[in-house]
Amino acid sequence: AKKVGRGQYRFFDQSLNLKDVEEFHLEQSFSEALRNREFVLHYQPQVCLDSMEIIGYEALVRWQHPEFGLLFPDRFIPVAENSGFVIPLGLEVLRLACAQIAQWQVEGISAQPVAVNVSPIQLTQAEFCRQVLEMISEYDLKTDQLELEITETAMLDANAVESLHCLKAAGVKLSLDDFGTGYSGFAHLDAVPVDKLKIDRSLIAKICNSHDDSPIVSSTIILAKRMQLKVVAEGVETRDQLVHLKVAGCDIAQGYHLSRPMPPADLPDFLRAFTGQ
Ligand code: C2E
Ligand code: CA
Numbered sequence: 001a002k003k004v005g006r007g008q009y010r011f012f013d014q015s016l017n018l019k020d021v022e023e024f025h026l027e028q029s030f031s032e033a034l035r036n037r038e039f040v041l042h043y044q045p046q047v048c049l050d051s052m053e054i055i056g057y058e059a060l061v062r063w064q065h066p067e068f069g070l071l072f073p074d075r076f077i078p079v080a081e082n083s084g085f086v087i088p089l090g091l092e093v094l095r096l097a098c099a100q101i102a103q104w105q106v107e108g109i110s111a112q113p114v115a116v117n118v119s120p121i122q123l124t125q126a127e128f129c130r131q132v133l134e135m136i137s138e139y140d141l142k143t144d145q146l147e148l149e150i151t152e153t154a155m156l157d158a159n160a161v162e163s164l165h166c167l168k169a170a171g172v173k174l175s176l177d178d179f180g181t182g183y184s185g186f187a188h189l190d191a192v193p194v195d196k197l198k199i200d201r202s203l204i205a206k207i208c209n210s211h212d213d214s215p216i217v218s219s220t221i222i223l224a225k226r227m228q229l230k231v232v233a234e235g236v237e238t239r240d241q242l243v244h245l246k247v248a249g250c251d252i253a254q255g256y257h258l259s260r261p262m263p264p265a266d267l268p269d270f271l272r273a274f275t276g277q
């Protein structure tokens with residue numbers, strides 16, 4: 001316990017302590033998890049608002065932990081970023097995504113591009129661009145079958161900006177994720193060569209019905225268009241939001257209203273239901 005003054009003592013919050021213990025435990029088991037292939041990707045469809053066709057997928061990592069069950073990224077990505085493990089984990093995620101794209105292509109299930117989330121820490125690695133391009137050629141893919149989602153543009157150093165230009169020149173599409181939050185906004189947009197903006201779901205959640213005017217979302221769409229960028233709305237949970245976004249000129253939508261992220265085994269059934277209705 002720590003003395004905080006006038007005879008009062010503040011004890012360590014037990015839940016915080018447990019969290020530290022858990023993080024330590026996770027950190028200890030990262031390498032073994034990699035060896036045992038405990039990381040898996042779930043895929044969430046992205047739908048074109050003009051054609052209502054699926055035009056791609058976002059890959060979202062999960063950890064099938066032998067003790068804790070299926071862990072979501074908010075639980076372990078921050079731990080991985082603090083320990084540096086996010087670098088080998090990021091390469092594993094890229095490898096899993098490339099292998100999946102190749103497999104879907106062979107099986108004739110999907111030929112759509114897959115977007116992978118990249119930690120800003122990974123991006124600052126000088127060899128990042130080369131590693132991505134090697135992975136793409138290892139799986140015999142074209143560069144436009146893989147997209148990368150980046151965030152925290154304010155944090156990007158010269159290495160990261162160079163990586164992005166290298167990837168862009170090779171034909172890899174780049175999206176600016178979480179747009180409209182403190183992590184990414186128009187202030188840094190001219191420094192990074194992105195093709196798409198993903199409007200953060202906190203902004204989409206403010207669209208309550210199709211009559212509701214949400215000036216931030218509609219202005220973002222107009223500005224993005226003027227910069228020749230495609231606009232993706234994430235976290236679309238209702239039909240009203242979808243209609244509003246379409247009217248406002250948004251290109252692509254993603255969210256529970258269309259589909260939850262799913263394990264690849266569920267995709268064939270999902271596609272049958274989605275296109276067959
Ligand atoms: P993000 O990139 O903003 O991903 C979108 C998150 O919103 C995902 O959570 C997704 O499952 C969730 N989502 C999608 N549609 C809806 C919706 O309609 N409503 C709501 N409430 N949520 C929705 P998830 O999978 O838990 O991922 C959380 C974050 O973890 C991601 O946020 C991303 O920043 C990070 N992340 C995920 N996979 C990776 C990865 O492979 N590498 C790295 N570095 N980060 C990752
Ligand atoms: Ca993302």
Ligand code: CA
Nearest residue numbers: 177178198234
């Ligand atoms: Ca996002």
Ligand code: CA
Nearest residue numbers: 151177178200
């Ligand atoms: Ca996010």
